[in-house]
Amino acid sequence: MSETRAAKPGGRRANSRPDFNQLETFLKVVETRNFAEAARQMGVSQPAVSQTIARLEELLGGDLFERKRGAPVALTPIGRAILPKAKLLLFTVDQQIERALATAQSYSGTLNVGFYIGLALGPLSQGIADFRGSTSTIELRIVEGSPSELYRQLNERSLDIIFTAYAAETGNGLNQRELVWEEAIIVAVRSDHPFSSRSGLSWQDLVSLPLLMRSHGGDLTAYRVIASRMGDLPFNCELHDVSRGALIEMVRLGMGAAISFASAVVPRESVTFLPVIGDNSQVAIYAAWPRDDRNPLRHRLLSLVRKHAASR
16 A cells, blocks of 8 residues: 655745755665665665655655555655756756866866966976866966066956066065076077177177067067166167067068077077077066965966976
8 A cells, every 4th residue: 555645735845945965865765766775875774764755755745755565666746846856956066066176176277377478488388288288177368468467467366377577576465476487588680690600699799789679569678677787788779569470570581680588489590599698698587476376276387387497
């Protein structure tokens, strides 16, 4: 004889919701069609399963299972009605927890990275390649800009970490900064220029060269730094708001020489790249990020960039 009770008038209690344990127990009984087997697989007692189902039935206002002695349990109309939603709810919760854990363990999430012009190659690109190669679930957003623009976005928290030369203090104490590596300053000249046969150029040599430099939307940071390193030496500089590749093409056309970083050097026909020798021929490259940041993705990328910088 069936032990099914009719649904109670009025349905489930107002403002009451099943908990996850009740829904998991319900699904396990549905799967096994047996209270004792459900209890065994869950590692609890059969009375515990029966009590959990009874509490769930009380919340929902009616029986979930038809119980017949000596026969597998079967779902009632109420049980059949809530089964799809119970499965979907627990599946959704499991998926969200997995995503949260993956983000916390640096396997998923979003990372916004800013870098100064000329640093796209070298340790940064190698670190990013390793970072992306380790997982395909991380969304990486890359921004190229001047130091002032990068710091602005970092302070606005639209960037998680920046890699920049000519780093200036932000003055607000909210960011942490670390020297990651140093870049050699390189001068690009036409291959038919008399200087092209040398092993390197001094700052004095640059006096005789028309220097082509990027202004990057009016930013003069690079110009000011080079001017300070030239000291009292006069130099001829032309500012152009063009890409790095266009600047090297201007060198190839014989319009002057250009200053770059060693990491940014890409061989170009009819262009020779020479290192600056002597004092102040290296540029410090810094990473900066919010001081209170605990983003594991940021930490992971920085560790990889440090590794490649150390192997230079």
